[in-house]
Amino acid sequence: MSTFIQTLIVGLRLGSIYALIALGYTMVYGIIRLINFAHGDFIMVGGYTMIFTIPLILAAGLPAWLSVIFAIAVCALVGMGTELIAYRPVRKKGTGMTALITAIAMSLFLENLAQAIPAIGPNPKVASQIFSAGGISIAGVTMEWATVLTIVVGAAVMVVLYQFTQRTRIGRAMRCVSEDKEAATLMGINVNRTIVLTFAIGSGLSAIAALMYMAQYPKVYTTMGTLLGLKAFVAAVLGGIGIIPGAMPGGLVIGLVESFTTSYVSSSMADTFVFLILIVVLILKPAGILGKNVGEKV
Amino acid sequence: MKRSTTAKGYLLNTVVLAVAFIAFLALQNVMGKSGGFKLILAPCLWQCCYLIVLAASLNLVLGFLGQLSLGHCGFMAIGAYTAALLSLACERAGLYDDKSSPVFILILFGCILLAGILAALVGLLVGIPALRLKGDYLAIITLGFGMIIVNIINNLPFCGQDGLAQGSASASLYKNGLGFGTSSKVTFLWFALLVTLICLTMMFMFIRSKYGRAIKAIRDDEIAASASGINTSFYKVFTFAYSAFFAGVAGALYACANATLSTSSFAFANGGILNSTFVVVMVVLGGMGSLTGSGAAAVIMFFVNYQIKNGTWVALLPAAVQSIFAYPMLVYAIILIIVIMFRPKGIFGTYEFSLINLSRDIKLHHTRKAGEKAERKGVETHA
Amino acid sequence: MPETKTPVLETRKLGITFGGLKAVQDFNIQIYQGELMGLIGPNGAGKTTVFNMLTGVYVPTEGTVILNGVPLNGRKTHQFVEAGVARTFQNIRLFKEMSVIDNVKAAFTKDVKYNMLDATFRTPNFWKAEREMTKKALELLTIFHLEDKAELLSANLPYGQQRKLEIARALATNMKVLLLDEPAAGMNPTETAELLECINTIRDRFGIAILLIEHDMSLVMNVCERILVIDYGQTIAAGLPEEIAQNPKVIAAYLGE
Numbered sequence: 001m002s003t004f005i006q007t008l009i010v011g012l013r014l015g016s017i018y019a020l021i022a023l024g025y026t027m028v029y030g031i032i033r034l035i036n037f038a039h040g041d042f043i044m045v046g047g048y049t050m051i052f053t054i055p056l057i058l059a060a061g062l063p064a065w066l067s068v069i070f071a072i073a074v075c076a077l078v079g080m081g082t083e084l085i086a087y088r089p090v091r092k093k094g095t096g097m098t099a100l101i102t103a104i105a106m107s108l109f110l111e112n113l114a115q116a117i118p119a120i121g122p123n124p125k126v127a128s129q130i131f132s133a134g135g136i137s138i139a140g141v142t143m144e145w146a147t148v149l150t151i152v153v154g155a156a157v158m159v160v161l162y163q164f165t166q167r168t169r170i171g172r173a174m175r176c177v178s179e180d181k182e183a184a185t186l187m188g189i190n191v192n193r194t195i196v197l198t199f200a201i202g203s204g205l206s207a208i209a210a211l212m213y214m215a216q217y218p219k220v221y222t223t224m225g226t227l228l229g230l231k232a233f234v235a236a237v238l239g240g241i242g243i244i245p246g247a248m249p250g251g252l253v254i255g256l257v258e259s260f261t262t263s264y265v266s267s268s269m270a271d272t273f274v275f276l277i278l279i280v281v282l283i284l285k286p287a288g289i290l291g292k293n294v295g296e297k298v
Numbered sequence: 299m300k301r302s303t304t305a306k307g308y309l310l311n312t313v314v315l316a317v318a319f320i321a322f323l324a325l326q327n328v329m330g331k332s333g334g335f336k337l338i339l340a341p342c343l344w345q346c347c348y349l350i351v352l353a354a355s356l357n358l359v360l361g362f363l364g365q366l367s368l369g370h371c372g373f374m375a376i377g378a379y380t381a382a383l384l385s386l387a388c389e390r391a392g393l394y395d396d397k398s399s400p401v402f403i404l405i406l407f408g409c410i411l412l413a414g415i416l417a418a419l420v421g422l423l424v425g426i427p428a429l430r431l432k433g434d435y436l437a438i439i440t441l442g443f444g445m446i447i448v449n450i451i452n453n454l455p456f457c458g459q460d461g462l463a464q465g466s467a468s469a470s471l472y473k474n475g476l477g478f479g480t481s482s483k484v485t486f487l488w489f490a491l492l493v494t495l496i497c498l499t500m501m502f503m504f505i506r507s508k509y510g511r512a513i514k515a516i517r518d519d520e521i522a523a524s525a526s527g528i529n530t531s532f533y534k535v536f537t538f539a540y541s542a543f544f545a546g547v548a549g550a551l552y553a554c555a556n557a558t559l560s561t562s563s564f565a566f567a568n569g570g571i572l573n574s575t576f577v578v579v580m581v582v583l584g585g586m587g588s589l590t591g592s593g594a595a596a597v598i599m600f601f602v603n604y605q606i607k608n609g610t611w612v613a614l615l616p617a618a619v620q621s622i623f624a625y626p627m628l629v630y631a632i633i634l635i636i637v638i639m640f641r642p643k644g645i646f647g648t649y650e651f652s653l654i655n656l657s658r659d660i661k662l663h664h665t666r667k668a669g670e671k672a673e674r675k676g677v678e679t680h681a
Numbered sequence: 682m683p684e685t686k687t688p689v690l691e692t693r694k695l696g697i698t699f700g701g702l703k704a705v706q707d708f709n710i711q712i713y714q715g716e717l718m719g720l721i722g723p724n725g726a727g728k729t730t731v732f733n734m735l736t737g738v739y740v741p742t743e744g745t746v747i748l749n750g751v752p753l754n755g756r757k758t759h760q761f762v763e764a765g766v767a768r769t770f771q772n773i774r775l776f777k778e779m780s781v782i783d784n785v786k787a788a789f790t791k792d793v794k795y796n797m798l799d800a801t802f803r804t805p806n807f808w809k810a811e812r813e814m815t816k817k818a819l820e821l822l823t824i825f826h827l828e829d830k831a832e833l834l835s836a837n838l839p840y841g842q843q844r845k846l847e848i849a850r851a852l853a854t855n856m857k858v859l860l861l862d863e864p865a866a867g868m869n870p871t872e873t874a875e876l877l878e879c880i881n882t883i884r885d886r887f888g889i890a891i892l893l894i895e896h897d898m899s900l901v902m903n904v905c906e907r908i909l910v911i912d913y914g915q916t917i918a919a920g921l922p923e924e925i926a927q928n929p930k931v932i933a934a935y936l937g938e
Binding site: 086089093094098102104105106111113116237268271272275279282283286 | 434639
C-alpha cells in the first residue's frame with residue numbers, strides 16, 4: 001500500500017511540474033500555433049540561473065527560493081529574445097514548416113550553447129536544498145514540503161493565469177490574437193506586442209517550473225530540458241493544446257502514468273508509454289481532453 | 299527554349315556516368331595503394347556516400363511530400379543493424395570464406411536490400427499516423443518513433459556484444475559481418491558508389507513521375523490534391539516507406555564502413571552525424587525539393603563535420619571559439635538557423651541538375667539575376 | 682435541356698448539422714447529363730457546404746448523394762472524384778509550387794496506368810503513358826488559352842488565369858459532373874464573358890453536367906438552364922431562370938424584407 005501512495009505522490013509531484021511547463025507551451029501554441037521546441041530549454045536556462053544566483057541570495061541572508069525572481073527575469077528575456085530574433089522574422093516570410101524547423105534549431109542552439117560555455121559546461125551541477133526538509137505524513141509515507149508546494153504552486157499559477165486571460169485586457173488580447181490575428185489587429189490590438197508578452201509570461205512560467213523541479217531533483221544539466229519539454233508537450237496536447245485549464249489535468253495524467261510505469265513496469269518503458277499516450281490522443285482526439293475539434297475551412 | 303526532359307537527356311547522363319565511373323576505377327587502381335587514399339580518402343568517400351543517400355531519402359518526405367519527419371535515425375538504425383547481423387549470420391553459417399569471393403558480393407547486396415526492405419516496412423508503420431496528423435504533431439510523433447525504435451533495438455539481446463545467439467542487450471555490437479577494414483574499404487568503394495548512384499537514380503525516377511507529382515500536389519494543398527482524385531493516404535504512406543527504404547540502405551552502408559555499431563550513435567540530436575537533426579540540416583541546406591541539393595549539402599556537411607573533428611586549423615583558434623567546435627551540434631544548429639532565416643530555399647531551392655540542360659540553365663540564371671538587378675535599380679531610381 | 686430520365690447526380694434529403702446548427706436541410710437536386718445548373722443564394726446560405734457534401738469533404742448527417750444511381754455516402758474525397766464528381770474552390774486552391782501543366786497532370790494521376798516498376802525502369806509503358814498525359818494536358822490548357830504558359834509556375838499566373846487553370850485541372854479528372862464554386866469571383870466583365878464561353882465549350886465538348894455556384898447574376902441568368910435557390914440551408918425556389926428572377930421569396934432573400 002505504501003508503494004502505491006509513494007508512487008501516487010511522485011506522480012502528483014511530477015505531474016505538477018509537467019503542468020507548469022505545459023502551461024507555457026499551451027500559451028505560446030495558442031497564440032502563434034507553433035510548438036516552441038525551445039520551451040524545455042528555457043527551463044534549463046532558469047535552472048542554471050538559479051544555480052548561479054542561489055549562493056548570492058543565501059549570502060544576502062535571504063531564503064534560497066527567492067532566486068526564482070532572477071530566473072524569471074532571465075527566462076522571460078530569453079523567451080522574448082527567441083521570439084524577436086528567430087520566430088517573428090521566419091513567421092513573416094516563412095511557412096509553417098520553416099517556423100517549426102526554426103524552433104527545433106533554437107532548441108538545439110540553446111542546449112549546445114550551454115554545453116559549450118565553459119562556466120556552464122557539459123557536466124551537471126547540483127543545487128543546494130531550496131526548501132526545508134521534512135513534510136507531511138500520509139499513511140506512513142512522507143510527502144515532502146517541496147512536493148506539497150509544487151502541487152499548490154502549480155494549481156495556483158494555473159488559476160491566476162486563467163483569471164488573467166479571462167479578466168484582464170491583456171489577457172483578453174491574448175485570447176483574441178490566438179483566435180484570429182487579423183481580426184485582432186482590426187480591433188486595435190498590437191499583435192506583435194501581445195505575442196512577445198505571451199512569450200515573456202510563458203517563459204517566466206518555465207522558471208517557476210525550474211524552481212519546483214530543482215527543489216526535488218537538484219541536479220541540473222544542459223539537456224534536462226529536452227525530455228522534460230517533450231513530456232510536458234504531451235501533457236499540453238492531452239489537456240488540449242492552447243487551453244490553459246487543460247494543462248493541469250494533462251500534466252497530472254502524464255506524471256501519474258510515468259510514475260506508475262516506473263514503479264510497476266520498468267523505468268525504461270516510462271518514456272515509451274508517455275509517447276504512446278501522445279500517439280493515441282493525436283489519433284483519437286487530437287483536440288485533447290478539454291478541446292474542441294475545429295476542422296479546416298474549405 | 300524548352301527544358302529537355304527526354305530520353306536524350308537520360309542517354310547523355312548514362313554515358314557521362316559510365317565514363318566517370320570507369321575513370322574513377324582506373325584512378326583508384328593507380329592511387330589505391332597509397333596510404334593517403336586508403337586511410338583518408340576512401341573512408342571519406344564511404345561516409346559521403348551514405349550521407350548523400352540519407353539526405354536524399356529524407357528530402358522525399360520533407361521536401362517533396364512536405365512533412366517534417368524527425369525519426370529518420372530510427373530507419374538508419376534498422377538498416378545498419380539488419381545488414382550487420384544478417385551478414386554476421388551468413389559468416390557464422392559459413393556461407394562464404396572471405397570477403398573476396400563472389401558469393402560475398404551477392405551476400406552484401408542481399409543484406410543491403412533486406413536492410414532497406416525492413417526499414418521500409420517500419421516506415422509503413424510510421425507513415426500511418428502521418429495520415430491523420432499534420433505539421434507540428436507529426437514532427438513530434440516521428441521524433442518519438444525514432445526514439446522508440448532505437449530504444450527497442452537497444453533492448454534486443456541479439457543486437458549487442460557478439461551479436462545473434464552470442465549477443466546481449468544494451469551493449470554495442472562488436473561483431474559486424476560487414477565492417478570493412480581499411481583495405482576492404484578501398485576494394486569495395488566501387489560498391490558504395492554504385493549503390494549510391496542506384497539509390498539516387500531510383501529516387502529521381504520516383505520524383506519525375508506521377509508519384510512525384512502526386513506528392514508535390516499533396517504538399518502544396520492536400521485538400522485540392524484529394525479533390526483532383528489523388529489518393530492522399532496511399533501516396534503519403536508509400537512515400538514514408540520508400541524514404542525509409544533508402545534510409546535503411548544508407549544505414550547498411552554505414553554498417554559496411556564501421557566495425558562497431560552502437561545505438562547511441564542514432565538519436566534525435568547527438569553530436570554525431572547519424573542523428574535525425576543532422577539529416578534535416580542537410581536537406582534544408584541543400585534545398586527542400588531538390589535531390590541535387592541534398593547530394594551537394596551532404597558533401598558540404600560531411601566536409602564541415604570532418605573539419606570540426608579533424609581540422610588542424612581548429613587548434614589555432616582562440617580557446618573560447620574552440621569550445622564551440624567541441625560541440626558540433628552547436629555548429630549545425632547555427633547553420634540551420636542561418637539557412638532558415640536568410641535563405642529558406644536552401645542552396646538549390648527546387649532546382650535539379652541536368653547535364654543536357656546545363657548551358658541553358660546557366661544562361662537563364664544569369665539573365666534572371668541581371669533582370670532582378672535591373673529591376674532593383676529601376677525601383678531605386680523611381681522611388 | 683434534361684434529356685435522360687435518370688439524373689447523373691442526385692441528392693435525396695441531403696443535410697448536415699454542425700453542433701446544434703442545421704447548416705443544410707432537406708436538399709434535393711437532380712442534375713441531368715449535359716445540363717448547366719445554377720445554385721444561388723445569399724452569403725452563408727450553405728452553398729459551399731452543399732458542394733463539400735457532394736464531394737466527400739463533409740460527411741452529411743442525413744440524406745444521400747447518388748451518382749449514376751450509385752450512392753456515394755461515406756466515401757473519401759478522392760473516391761468521389763474517381764466516381765465522377767470534380768470541383769473547383771471558392772478561394773483558388775492551386776498547387777502553387779508546381780508548373781501550370783503539372784497542376785493539370787497531377788489531376789490525371791488516378792487515370793495514369795503505370796506502376797512503380799514502370800517508373801523506376803522507365804519502361805516503354807511509362808513513356809507512352811506520360812506522352813499521352815502531356816498531350817491531354819496540353820489539350821485542356823489550349824481550351825483555356827493557357828498552353829503557352831504551360832511551364833510557368835502556377836503561382837505566377839494572373840488571377841483570372843489561375844481560376845481557369847483550376848477548372849482545367851478539374852476537367853482532367855474526367856468527371857461526369859463538374860461543380861464550379863464561384864468561378865467568376867473577382868473577374869471583370871471581359872474575363873467573365875470569356876469564362877462563359879469556356880464553360881459552354883466545355884459542356885458541348887465533354888457532354889458533362891455542370892453545377893455552378895455564382896453571385897454574378899448575369900452569368901447565372903445567361904448560362905444556367907435551371908436554378909436552385911437556397912437560404913439558411915433550405916431550398917426556397919427551383920426552376921427556370923425567368924421564374925426565379927420573379928420569385929418573391931428569392932427577391933426577399935437577396936434584398937431583405
